[in-house]
Amino acid sequence: MTAIQRPKGMQDVLPDDRRYWDWIIETGTAVAQQYGFQRLDVPIIEFTPLFARGMGEASDVFVQKEMYTIEEDDGESITLRPEFTAGLVRAYIENGLTNWPQPVKLFSIGPIFRRERPQAGRYRQHSQFDVEIMGETDPAADLEVMMIAMNLYRNLGYKGLTFQLNSTGCPVCKPVYIAKLKEYLADHLDKLAAIDQERMIRNPLRVLDSKEPGMDELLANAPHIVDHLCADCESHFANLRGLLDALEQSYTINFRLVRGIDYYTKTVFEVWAEGIGAQAAVCGGGRYDGLAEAIGGPSTPGVGFGSGIERIVLGLQEQGIEPPDTPQPQVLLAHFGGATKTAAVKLTYLLRDAGIGARLAFARERRSMKSQMREANKYAIRFVLILGESEVEKGVVTIRPLDGGEQVEILQTELITWLNEQLTMNN
RNA sequence: GCGGCUGUGGUGUAGGGGUUAACACGUCUGGUUGUGGCCCAGAAGAUCGUGGGUUCAAAUCCCACCAGUCGCCCCA
Structure with missing residues (x-):
């Protein structure tokens, strides 16, 4: 009989690596608290519909089959959380935080689960440091979560990070843009790989994220969403950029940065690090003004991000950054x-x-x-x-x-x- | 779900058909009675990922499976 091994995509965090975790969590907590955020933890398991709703039809089939879902005897379907945001928004609604002084600024830390094939920096169980602001439309709120991320990485001594920024529009302008993009892609169908032709039908925005060779020029000439935003989204985006400029925080407008899920509105951003493999994003987030309503609550704007702790550790090790010594008996x-x-x-x-x-x-x-x-x-x-x-x-x-x-x-x-x-x- | 690469003591490796599988690090013990690091001596620790096949003979060649890893798909 062979000894039982850990399940695929699950990691043991040995003391040597754990030093990094403690340091990251400690630093993240300190930064969040300095910004006036409070920690709120939610269960690791939620009812499946919480995650199923609001994601949108395009991602429905594909995303849901990557969830760890358990059908219980009493007919309830529960799921190991594949993300933080939905649970935090649920808790915000369920516990009446809607009646707290708005906005409510929250953070959380813990594991999330996605049944994907593991690769560098991507595990079936991984942990996130997650930050959300609920009940605020001010672009300064977008700025605040972005800066928490940046502050965290800076305090850890991280080098060579790039801020990738885009706007994904809203239910008013996004569909108009998608139609334009589709039209353009249809005109160049012969240049699209089979996979991109599929994507064009299923989730056209994802074509922008294509890794197929020779797409750079084609996509550079495609319509870009920032040129097709409605007045509201346009001013939100301009406002946010103005604030980033005022702070002299550099960023790259990346028209190919998209998020696959429908609930994202306006701001989307990622922070990229080098040297941790194909999964370069160490942090991903954005605004989700439609999510609260989609899960049955009152319409509430929100913005936040999640940052994968394993990837932060990989990046720190790649850069030769050592965590501070942990206390030992002397x-x-x-x-x-x-x-x-x-x-x-x-x-x-x-x-x-x-x-x-x-x-x-x-x-x-x-x-x-x-x-x-x-x-x-x-x-x-x-x-x-x-x-x-x-x-x-x-x-x-x-x-x-x-x-x-x-x-x-x-x-x-x-x-x-x-x-x-x-x-x-x-x- | 698809593809590339890799599986030899705890870790990193050598050995690429022929009797007791090698080395380094690590671990443990000892180098007089109660004193570390360096050094020296010794020990423990491997069914060579698993199962089949080829062969007189397999860690070594072949197949399958499993696991790991990297990438694709997807990415909340």
Whole structure:
């Protein structure tokens, strides 16, 4: 029998990688809070219709088969969340946040699930840092979520990021544009690959995102949505750009940036990083003024983004950026079994209660000093506290500094004071 | 769902038909009685991804499957 393995597309986050996660989550939380956002967590499972609605017919079939959906005995269909936004909007409506002072600024962190074929930077379970503003149409709200993303990456020391920006219009101007795009593509049908011909029928905007060779020129000459926005969308977009310019935040207007789902309106954006494979977007988001209504709530504008933590980690590692050191105990208690062990255990917990991190050497029987010293060395311990028979008898502890300093003997009653002095030095 | 590449101790690799599968790192033990790093000595740890086939003989060649990985599709 072979040992059971983890399911496809699921990752174990080992301590070495986990350092990055903690750092990212900590940094993201700090940035969001600095902007006045509050954390709200929603369940990992929601009723399936929450995700099915609002996505639109084009993505319906394709997207839904990539969800982890469970049909329950009582006939309810539930789904492992494939995104954050729908759940947060649901919670906003269900818990009456509609009656809080508007807008409501929220963030969340956690796993999401998509049943796709894994590749670099794309896993079936991945985690997102997610930020949303509900109940605000001001382009300054769009700016705010975008800047949270940028701030996060900057605080992490990320280099070489590009802000990709586009507007996807609204229910008024988007259909008009799609018709124009379709018309143009139909005129050049012979130049389209089979896959793009399909896309043209199913979800024409996606043709803009085509990876087929030779599409650059054809698409450059195609109608671009920013030239076909209605007055409202046009001014929203101009306004947002003006604010970005005022902050001297560089960005690229990318007319090929599209989102496949119907609920997006006006602003769409991504942040791209180099060196993490074909899935270069480290962050994707936009405005979704139609979503709340689509899931049965009051019409409420919203804007937000999700940023994949695994991809941020990949990018940081690619750039050789190290997370800050995580705190480790700086003392280890060595002993020789029997009464010395009991004394060591007691002293260990005394230190821990006093807020001093301590590692206790484990040993079922008498264990050699050498072995315990080697252990201390492996974990970058600064002081080995030795409790042997003679120390226990005298009520002292021998302190062996591992940095080459002189070995000293201290009264056990003075140990905490002594350590507090030593450990604050050089730190 | 489709395609490319890859599967040898914990990790990284060598071995590309012939008896006990090699090396490095890591792990553990020891180098006198209670003292680390470096060094030295030793040990543990691999059904060579799984199953079939070819052959006197397979880690090695062939097929299938599985897993990983990269890309396509899709991307909320």
